[in-house]
Structure formats: structure tokens, C-alpha cells
Amino acid sequence: MYRYDEFDEALVRERVAQFSDQVQRRLNGELNEDEFKPLRLMNGLYLQLHAYMFRIAIPYGTLSSVQLRKLAHVARTYDKGYGHITTRQNMQFNWPRLEDAPAILSDLADAQLHAIQTSGNCIRNTTADQYAGVAADEIADPRHYCEIIRQWSTLHPEFSFLPRKFKIAVTGAEEDRAALRTHDIGLRMRRDADGNPGFEVMVGGGLGRTPVVGVTIREFLPEEHLLSYLESTLRVYNQLGRRDNIHKARIKILVQSVGRDAFARMVEEEWAQLRDGYLTLPQEELDTIARYFAPPPYETLEDSPPELELWQSTSPGFAAWMNENVAAHKQAGYAIVNISLKPEGGVPGDITAEQMDVVADLAERYSFSEIRATHEQNLVLPYVRKLDLMAVWQGLQQAGLATANIGLISDMICCPGLDYCNLANTRSIPVAQEISERFADLSKQRDIGPLKIKMSGCINACGHHHVGHIGILGVDKKGQEYYQITLGGSAENETTLGNIVGPAFSAAEIGDAMETIVDTYLTIREEGESFLETYRRVGQQPFKETLYAAH
Amino acid sequence: MYLKAITANRLRDGRVVYLSEAGNWSQSLEGSRLARDEEELQSLLDQAEVSVLRNEVVAPYAIDVLELDSGYLTTRCREEIRSTGPSRRTDAA
Amino acid sequence: MPLIKNGQQVADPWLALGDEETLPEDVPVIVSLERWQQEKDVLQTRGMELGLRLRSDQSPQQVAEDLQFFSLIALEFPKFTDGRAYSYARLLRERHGFSGELRAVGNVLRDQLLFMQRCGFDAFELPENAPVEAWLRALEDFSVWYQPVTDNRAPVSSLRRRLRVAAQ
Numbered sequence: 001m002y003r004y005d006e007f008d009e010a011l012v013r014e015r016v017a018q019f020s021d022q023v024q025r026r027l028n029g030e031l032n033e034d035e036f037k038p039l040r041l042m043n044g045l046y047l048q049l050h051a052y053m054f055r056i057a058i059p060y061g062t063l064s065s066v067q068l069r070k071l072a073h074v075a076r077t078y079d080k081g082y083g084h085i086t087t088r089q090n091m092q093f094n095w096p097r098l099e100d101a102p103a104i105l106s107d108l109a110d111a112q113l114h115a116i117q118t119s120g121n122c123i124r125n126t127t128a129d130q131y132a133g134v135a136a137d138e139i140a141d142p143r144h145y146c147e148i149i150r151q152w153s154t155l156h157p158e159f160s161f162l163p164r165k166f167k168i169a170v171t172g173a174e175e176d177r178a179a180l181r182t183h184d185i186g187l188r189m190r191r192d193a194d195g196n197p198g199f200e201v202m203v204g205g206g207l208g209r210t211p212v213v214g215v216t217i218r219e220f221l222p223e224e225h226l227l228s229y230l231e232s233t234l235r236v237y238n239q240l241g242r243r244d245n246i247h248k249a250r251i252k253i254l255v256q257s258v259g260r261d262a263f264a265r266m267v268e269e270e271w272a273q274l275r276d277g278y279l280t281l282p283q284e285e286l287d288t289i290a291r292y293f294a295p296p297p298y299e300t301l302e303d304s305p306p307e308l309e310l311w312q313s314t315s316p317g318f319a320a321w322m323n324e325n326v327a328a329h330k331q332a333g334y335a336i337v338n339i340s341l342k343p344e345g346g347v348p349g350d351i352t353a354e355q356m357d358v359v360a361d362l363a364e365r366y367s368f369s370e371i372r373a374t375h376e377q378n379l380v381l382p383y384v385r386k387l388d389l390m391a392v393w394q395g396l397q398q399a400g401l402a403t404a405n406i407g408l409i410s411d412m413i414c415c416p417g418l419d420y421c422n423l424a425n426t427r428s429i430p431v432a433q434e435i436s437e438r439f440a441d442l443s444k445q446r447d448i449g450p451l452k453i454k455m456s457g458c459i460n461a462c463g464h465h466h467v468g469h470i471g472i473l474g475v476d477k478k479g480q481e482y483y484q485i486t487l488g489g490s491a492e493n494e495t496t497l498g499n500i501v502g503p504a505f506s507a508a509e510i511g512d513a514m515e516t517i518v519d520t521y522l523t524i525r526e527e528g529e530s531f532l533e534t535y536r537r538v539g540q541q542p543f544k545e546t547l548y549a550a551h
Numbered sequence: 552m553y554l555k556a557i558t559a560n561r562l563r564d565g566r567v568v569y570l571s572e573a574g575n576w577s578q579s580l581e582g583s584r585l586a587r588d589e590e591e592l593q594s595l596l597d598q599a600e601v602s603v604l605r606n607e608v609v610a611p612y613a614i615d616v617l618e619l620d621s622g623y624l625t626t627r628c629r630e631e632i633r634s635t636g637p638s639r640r641t642d643a644a
Numbered sequence: 645m646p647l648i649k650n651g652q653q654v655a656d657p658w659l660a661l662g663d664e665e666t667l668p669e670d671v672p673v674i675v676s677l678e679r680w681q682q683e684k685d686v687l688q689t690r691g692m693e694l695g696l697r698l699r700s701d702q703s704p705q706q707v708a709e710d711l712q713f714f715s716l717i718a719l720e721f722p723k724f725t726d727g728r729a730y731s732y733a734r735l736l737r738e739r740h741g742f743s744g745e746l747r748a749v750g751n752v753l754r755d756q757l758l759f760m761q762r763c764g765f766d767a768f769e770l771p772e773n774a775p776v777e778a779w780l781r782a783l784e785d786f787s788v789w790y791q792p793v794t795d796n797r798a799p800v801s802s803l804r805r806r807l808r809v810a811a812q
Contacts, residue, residue, distance in 0.1 A: 007800040011788040018785045022755065027563060029606040038725065039755055047609060049633050052565035082641040094640075097564035121725065151790040151800065157762035158734055158793070161727025238731045239703065273739060278792045285801060288808070350641040418629060419637035427632075429639045479627055 001062050001370055002147045002292045004112045011154070012114050019043050020102035027099065042160070044092075044118030045101060048422050054096045055118040056108060058373050060128035060146035060170070061089030065360040065369040070111035072356035078104050083356070085341060085349040087413060087464060088125050088167070089373040090118055094420055116154055121162045123153035123234070129171040129178045130374040133293060134336055134382045136328035140189045140197045142172035144290040145226060148281065152227050159234050163241035164249035166234070167206075170199075179375060179491035181205040181214040182467055184251045185233065190220055198222045203233060203263070204255030205495070207461035212252040213495045217264035223286065225271075228279040232270035236263070296368040296383055301333025304386075311390050318393050320442060321404040326389065335386050337367070339379040339396060340403040340411060344440045345433050348414040349377030358399040366392050376413055376452075378406065408445040409453060409518070410436040413464050417457030417474065418481075424457035426474025426481040426507075431455060434511045439518075448518055451531045454489070467491035469532045470517060471498045472510070483510040487517070487543055488535045501540055502548055513547055520546045553626065554618055556583040557595045558633065559602070559611035567633045568608060570599055576608060580623050580634045585616060646776050648757075649745070649767040651783065653776050656769075658695055658716065674718055677702050680710070688713050697749070700728045704736050711742050719765070721750040730763045737764035737794040754782045764794040 004012070019039075026036040040046075044055035056071065063071075071091055075083050078100045079093040086092055096104060108114060117124055126149045133141045149168060153159070159166070171178040172189040180186025186202035199221045205214025221229050240258075242248045255263045312319040327336040339359060342348050351359075363371045363381055366388045372380035384392055396402040405411045412435065415421065417428030432455060439445055454468030465471030471486035482504035489498030505513045518531075520543050525534045535543075557570040568576040569583040577583070586592035592613060599611035615626040625631050632638060647656045661673040667686065674695030680687060687694055695716035698704060704717065717736060719729035729748070736742040747767040748760045757768060761783060770779060792799040798806075 005804070007788050007803060011786065011790075011800075014786045014788065018755075027606065032606075033603075033609050035753070047560055047565055049629070050565070050567055050636060051560075080640075080642045094637075099563045121727075154790055155759075155786065156791055157759040157789075158730045158791075159727070160759055161725055161730065161756075235731050239728055243726055243728075284808075285805075288804070347639055347641050352641060418632055419639060427628075427638060429637075433639060481628065 001064060001143075002059075002289070008112070008151075012109050012112070012116075015043075015114060015116055015155075016102065016105045016109050019105060023098060023101050038120065042117065042120040042122065043105075044090075044115035045096075045098075046119065046422070048094070048420055049418075050420065051095045052098055052101075053092055053094055053420070054101070054104065054115060055086065055090050055092040056113055056115050057118050057125045058089050058091060058113075059150045060126055060132070060143065061130050061373040061375070062128075062132075062143070063371045063373065064111075065363040065371065067111045067113055068356050068360040068363070068371055070108060070113060072353040072360070074104055074107060075353040075356065077107075081354075082350050082352045084347075084416065085351065085373050085377045085379070087375045087377065087462065088118075089127050089130070089375055090125055091373070094416075119165075120160075121164050121166075122160045123156060123162075123166045123168065126150055126153070127167070127169045127178055127183075127375055129173050129176075130372040130380050131177060131327065131336055131382070132170075132172060132372075133295075134329050134331070134334075135173045135175075136330050137174040138172050138330060139174065139191060140172045141290075141293060142170045142187075142189050143293045144286065145187070145189075145199075145223070146170050147289050147292070148226065148286075149230070152230070158231075159238060162234070162238055163243050164246070164251075166237075166251065168230075174493075176491070176493045176495075177374075179464070179467065179495075181495035182207055182211075182464070182491050183214060185230070186214050187226075192220055192222070196222060199226065201229065201233075203267075204252040204260075206250050206252040207464055207466050208250070209247060209459045209461070210250075210252065211461065211466040211497050212256065213497065214252075215255065215260045217260060217267060224281045224283070225275055227281060228274040228277060229267070229271055231279055232274050233267050235270055236266045240266075295331070296370075298331050298334065298383075299385070301385060301387070303332040305333070308386055308389065317397075317402075317404075318390060320446070321393055321402055322389065324404040324408065324446070325402075325406045329383075331383075333386055335384050335389060337381040337384045337389070337392055338374075338406040339381065339401050340405055341378050341401075342405060342411045342436065343400055343403045344410070345437050347429050348412050348432050351379070355399050355401055358395060358401065362392055362395050376411065378411070404442055405445060407450050407452070408442075409439050409448050409451045410445060411452070412436070413452070413454040413468070415456050415458075415463035421457060421462075423460055424474065425459075425476040426457050426483070428455045428457040428463060428472070428474055431472065431474075431483065431507070431510055435514050438511055438515060448522065449530050451518075452490075453514075464491065465489070466497045467495065468498060469535070470514070475504055477504070481507045483507070483513075485513060485517070485547075487540060488532065490532055499540060501544055516546050517543055553615035555586040555592050555595070555613040556580065556616045556623070557599045557611050558614050558630070559599060559608035562606055562609055565609075570595060570602075570611075574598070576602065580616070580625065583616070583623060585618070585623075586613070645772055646770040646774055647767060648770060648776065648779065651780065653780075660697065660718075672715070674716060677706065680707070684710075695745075695747075698729075698732070700726045704732050704740070704742075708740055711736075711740055714742075714744055716745040716747060716767075717742065718747040718749045718769075721748060721752055724751045724753045724756060730759065733760070733763040733765055734794055754779045757782050758785055762789070762791075762793050762795050762797070 046053040169178040169183040187199040201218040202214040325338040367381035414432040418424040454464040455472040456463035457474040467489040484504040486498030571577040672693040693715040697718040
């Protein structure tokens with residue numbers, strides 16, 4: 001993975017010094033809250049319901065074991081012993097003190113971590129396929145491009161006060177695990193006829209109160225033009241994006257209002273001026289960054305060791321975990337291990353400091369010291385020998401991290417909701433907990449099959465509810481918590497927005513409603529059909545009927 | 552009108568605080584100074600504004616409070632959660 | 645208002661002229677785009693240097709053909725969160741070759757000075773009572789940059805290249 005050189009190091013240290021000074025100016029009254037707020041937000045520091053919240057960047061979701069231990073240290077020393085993985089593959093802490101922010105950042109910088117641009121109207125942490133570099137279905141490894149984007153977007157002088165926040169996602173795989181079309185810019189790696197790498201460029205996706213599926217504005221962008229094209233797109237947006245209405249300020253509204261073709265033309269016109277200029281990436285530079293992402297020293301291994309079969313036949317728990325949480329690796333004899341942060345009755349995405357240390361240990365022993373965070377709020381060990389799977393499973397199990405539910409109904413995306421968030425209208429964590437308890441039986445979950453529930457406690461859609469197979473949106477009705485259900489959304493290859501199924505359910509009813517939806521699906525599904533496939537075949541009607549039959 | 556108390560977040564650590572009977576900021580809703588009419592409310596808000604200017608608290612506002620035999624109770628879910636903490640959290644599991 | 649230009653505090657010889665105000669004798673003035681468009685002839689023949697002030701919804705693209713008449717262009721930040729002028733500044737410097745004074749006016753804050761400078765601003769109107777020394781120090785907050793932009797600071801990529809060459 002990438003390691004800072006002296007320049008990266010210097011920049012992060014200078015940022016720590018700058019922010020420490022800003023905090024000091026706030027504490028001694030030189031800055032008032034109105035002046036300080038945008039400064040702290042540029043560095044991921046929010047003021048939430050109970051306390052400040054600090055969001056730490058995990059660039060494209062890649063972490064070293066040393067970095068994860070450092071996050072554990074922050075959780076223990078400055079917080080209440082846990083952290084929360086977000087849908088931007090970042091980690092946030094719920095209880096830091098403003099006074100401690102300089103010390104936290106300084107400690108983080110020791111492990112090459114920072115909070116730069118984890119909030120604010122700037123280019124946010126670039127997200128990526130959590131299987132980047134190891135997926136069996138990968139066209140090309142996107143990680144060095146992600147790092148190039150990270151560097152280019154860090155403290156970009158022109159794009160630090162955009163009309164609104166800006167999110168970029170990248171994948172190099174066939175299957176979209178990065179929700180590309182829900183991003184301001186989505187980049188999917190392609191190869192041209194000669195096999196040269198490049199990108200399909202999608203723009204204008206987004207969730208929030210106006211969900212939009214992104215559109216392709218360029219089928220193939222050669223790799224060396226990555227930055228000049230991004231700069232052109234951002235420059236068009238920075239000048240023309242709406243600034244009079246915060247709810248219409250995202251690039252998706254601009255793309256919608258001028259139309260895809262006209263927007264693409266504007267970008268191409270700007271790009272005609274910038275391409276082949278100083279942002280063109282020389283091959284040498286691409287190669288230099290790519291070398292950081294060279295494959296680890298893999299052993300030559302048998303792809304299906306007999307031990308594996310033995311373990312699976314003798315341990316049903318291991319077999320279930322193997323089936324649900326372990327994914328195909330591109331290197332023979334290796335596997336990708338997903339670590340579920342969705343235990344029965346738990347808070348989705350939360351992980352304790354002790355668990356972080358366990359994962360860091362396991363990564364050091366079994367995964368070349370590397371960990372990934374996923375936008376679905378789980379972790380990944382990307383390089384595990386199949387021969388080590390039993391040991392990894394046992395280690396995870398002891399730490400309560402081996403729930404075999406990846407991609408199943410209890411593997412929900414869930415925002416912090418009103419339990420923590422200043423913007424939320426309703427709680428979402430208790431609903432997630434209730435659902436995971438109702439569907440606690442893993443064999444039932446496996447029977448239900450792949451089903452993504454995504455839940456937001458308000459219209460800002462941090463929990464991606466629009467693209468959940470089942471989406472849940474919390475709404476406040478006269479001071480009472482209600483939950484609106486959408487069906488049929490997906491952030492996968494064929495991205496679709498869910499449709500509202502009918503009137504919202506109260507907090508007391510929402511658990512039953514979930515069971516009704518699932519029971520309806522189980523009744524009407526055809527052989528081998530997933531929930532989403534069934535929904536796409538039959539539409540809303542059968543679900544509507546059962547959900548509202550009694551009402 | 553409901554009884555009103557004043558709440559804010561403390562600047563240096565962000566914690567939820569309430570303007571107390573004694574005129575300082577306390578983490579407990581009990582012992583809050585309550586306003587019974589508009590005039591008293593304005594006086595509390597003015598007092599809070601002074602604390603803002605002194606960089607003690609951030610963004611104070613008034614909340615509705617019920618005075619029960621058992622103590623003070625906020626009326627809205629959000630304020631309930633602010634006064635008692637997240638209803639579910641990992642370190643309390 | 646204190647004025648910083650080229651990294652130091654200087655006196656401001658310019659008069660910001662309101663649209664309704666009479667054109668004075670022998671003082672260089674900064675006029676709005678509207679006034680420039682209406683009084684082009686008078687303004688370019690009065691034998692004084694001329695400045696133009698653009699609002700954040702007025703792209704310098706509109707005056708691309710007239711740039712030779714201006715010794716100064718003031719770009720306005722109505723709120724510091726309105727970042728359009730960062731792009732305008734780069735376009736003026738990098739695309740249109742504007743080499744006169746590029747002045748940031750309006751809601752200019754200390755913590756944005758460096759971004760502005762990197763985008764091509766060389767002059768900044770500070771709020772009244774701003775501690776000028778501290779603002780000047782803010783221009784030194786960073787020594788390292790990833791982006792190649794209009795100023796002459798070498799971006800990290802070219803520093804790395806130099807190191808690689810030196811190592812060979």
C-alpha cells in the first residue's frame with residue numbers, strides 16, 4: 001500500500017499545526033463559532049448531539065495494521081473505546097473533546113493518518129472497491145489512481161470552496177462494489193482495443209433529498225488524462241453549480257438542468273484547453289505510484305487445499321462463514337476475508353478498540369498487514385492464505401467478529417441517526433438492532449439470500465436508503481418516529497432508485513413490516529430468484545397488498 | 552407555555568449542558584433554571600448569549616420541559632436523547 | 645482597509661468607484677463591469693490606469709477581449725464560501741495571460757489567503773483591524789503542494805522527479 005514520503009509527511013504535519021492554531025484561536029476567542037465552523041468541518045470535526053464528532057480519512061478504504069492500532073489508541077485515549085466505519089470508508093469517533101483535537105491529529109499523523117477534507121464543500125475522501133487489487137473479477141488495479149486522486153485533491157486551492165461536497169468513487173472490477181452511479185464522479189476502469197487502461201467517467205449521481213443515478217459522459221478516458229479531466233469537470237462545476245440553494249448545489253442538479261450532453265460538452269471544451277498540459281500524468285509517475293501497490297510476496301499455493309474441505313465438513317460454523325464472508329481472490333490459494341461489523345443486536349459499523357487490535361494482529365499474521373474498510377461498513381482482510389482461514393476464523397470468532405452474514409439481510413447499512421446525529425429526525429440504530437434480532441437465525445438469513453437493507457434517519461440519506469433493496473427512511477411525524485419503506489433500489493451494476501411502497505410505519509410497526517416483506521418474497525419467489533430479481537419481476541403490488549392488508 | 556430551559560454544547564468538549572439555577576452550565580437537566588413566561592425566557596437567552604460571547608458554549612436554544620414529581624422531563628425525542636445519551640451505544644453494550 | 649500586496653502591507657492608491665459616483669480627476673479607479681460596459685470610451689481614454697471589479701456571478705470570460713485595458717482586476721468573494729473566484733483567478737492568469745494586479749475583495753479570510761495566492765491573487769483587501777502580521781504568516785502555513793497551478797511553487801510531483809533524477 002502507499003507509504004508517505006517526506007513531502008506527504010510534511011504536508012500532514014503542516015496541516016496539524018495549522019488546525020491546532022485554528023483550534024487555539026477558537027478556544028481563546030479570536031474566532032467565533034461562525035468563523036470556526038467551516039474551518040473545523042474542513043478537517044472532519046463536527047459538533048453533534050452529545051459532543052464533537054471526528055471523522056478520520058481512510059483513503060480509498062485502505063489501512064495498515066499500524067494505522068488500525070493507532071485508531072484503536074485514539075478510541076481508547078480520547079474517546080469511549082470504540083469507532084464507527086462510515087459509508088465513505090472512513091472512521092469516526094463520537095466523543096472527542098475540542099481541546100484534544102490537536103493531540104489526536106498529531107497522534108494520527110504518526111501513523112500517516114489525517115482528517116483532511118472528511119467534511120466541507122470540497123473533494124471528499126475518494127472511495128474504492130474494497131477488493132481493489134485482489135478481486136478475481138478485476139479488469140485493472142485502480143489503487144494507484146486513487147492515490148493520485150488523493151494527492152491531487154488534497155488542499156486543492158481552486159476546489160476547496162465548491163458549491164457543495166464532492167465525492168469520487170473508483171473501481172477496477174466488473175462488479176460494481178463502489179456504488180459508482182451514486183457519486184458525483186464515478187470512475188470505472190476499462191481497457192481500450194490495444195489493452196491500455198483508462199476510465200469510463202460517470203457524473204451527477206447522488207443520494208440525499210434528490211436521488212439521481214449518475215450518467216456516463218465519457219466512455220473511455222486514457223489514464224494519463226485522469227487529472228486534467230477531473231480538473232476540467234470540477235472547474236465547470238465550481239463556476240456553474242448553484243450557490244443560491246444548498247439543496248440544489250450538488251453537481252447532479254447542474255447535470256440534470258443542462259442535460260448530460262451539454263454538460264459533457266462543457267467539460268470537453270474545458271478539457272480541450274487543459275489536456276496535454278501540466279496535469280498529464282507521465283508514465284514514469286504512474287509507475288512510481290503503482291509500485292507502492294505491487295502485489296505482496298505471494299506464495300505459490302494449491303488453489304483448493306484439502307484442509308479446507310475437511311474443515312468445512314467438520315465445522316458447520318466455519319463452513320457457513322466460509323460461504324458468506326469469504327470472497328474469491330485473484331491469486332491461487334488465497335482468499336478475501338470479510339469481517340462483519342453487524343453482529344446480532346449490534347450497532348452497524350461500530351468496532352471497539354480491542355476488536356481493532358485483534359483485526360490488526362490478524363492482518364499482521366495473515367494478511368500482509370493490510371486491512372480494508374468497506375462502504376457497507378465492514379472490514380476486509382485482503383490477502384489471506386486459504387490454509388490460514390481456520391486460524392483467522394477462530395481469531396475473529398473470539399473477538400465477536402465472525403458473524404457469517406455478509407450480503408445477507410442483517411448486513412445493513414445504517415447511519416448513526418438521532419442517537420448521535422444533529423441532522424437526524426429519527427433513530428436508526430434501534431431499528432437495525434431489532435431487524436438483526438428478528439432475523440438472527442443465520443440459516444433463515446441464508447434461505448432469504450442476498451438482501452441489502454439500507455437505512456437513513458433523515459432525508460440526507462447517509463444510510464443510502466434510496467439504493468437499498470429495501471430502503472428505510474426515518475421521518476418525524478408530529479414528534480413521533482416513523483419509517484418510510486422503499487423497495488427495489490440497488491447501487492450495483494444496474495443502479496436503480498427504490499420506490500416508496502406506501503405510508504410510513506411507526507417504530508412499533510417497522511419490525512413486523514420487514515418480516516411481512518420478507519415473507520411475501522419467500523412466498524412468491526421463483527427457484528433461485530433473489531429478492532431484487534423477484535421485485536423486478538413482480539413490482540410493488542404483492543408487497544403493498546401484504547404490507548397494508550391489515551390497515 | 553411549557554416551562555423552558557436553555558441548553559447548548561460546551562465549547563471545549565462539546566458536551567450537552569443546561570443553564571443552571573446557579574447561573575452556570577451543568578451537564579444535568581435537573582437544577583436547570585426554568586422560564587415560566589416570555590420575559591423570563593428572554594432573560595435566560597440573554598444570559599446564554601453572554602456565555603457564547605465568552606466562548607463557553609455553542610449555539611444555545613430553549614427547550615420545553617415538564618416538571619414532574621420525579622424531576623424534569625424534556626418533551627421531544629431529540630432532547631431526551633441529548634439529556635440521557637444515545638439509546639444504544641457500543642461501549643454501553 | 646489594510647491591503648496586502650506581493651506579501652507585504654502597502655498603501656492602496658486605488659479608488660473603488662461606485663456606479664453613481666462622478667469620475668474623479670487624477671486618481672486610478674476600480675469600476676464595475678456595468679460601468680465599464682457603459683463608459684468604455686471615457687474610461688480608456690482618460691490617461692489613468694484602470695481597475696475592474698467583478699462579482700462572483702460575473703465570469704472574466706466576458707471581458708476576455710478587454711483585458712489589455714486593465715491594470716487591476718478585483719474579484720469579489722461575497723461570502724468566503726463562494727469559491728467561484730478561485731477558478732476565475734486561475735483562468736485569468738493561466739488562460740488569458742492577465743499579468744496585472746489580481747485583488748481578492750469582499751469576505752476574504754486569513755485561512756483562505758494561501759489558496760487565493762496559489763490561484764493567482766497577488767493582492768488582498770483585509771478586514772478593518774485585521775492583525776496584518778498574523779495574516780502574512782498564514783501565507784507560510786504550507787511548504788508542500790500537490791497541485792501544479794499558476795504560482796511558481798514546485799508541486800510535489802516535480803520535486804519527486806528531481807529527487808529521482810538526482811538519485812540516478
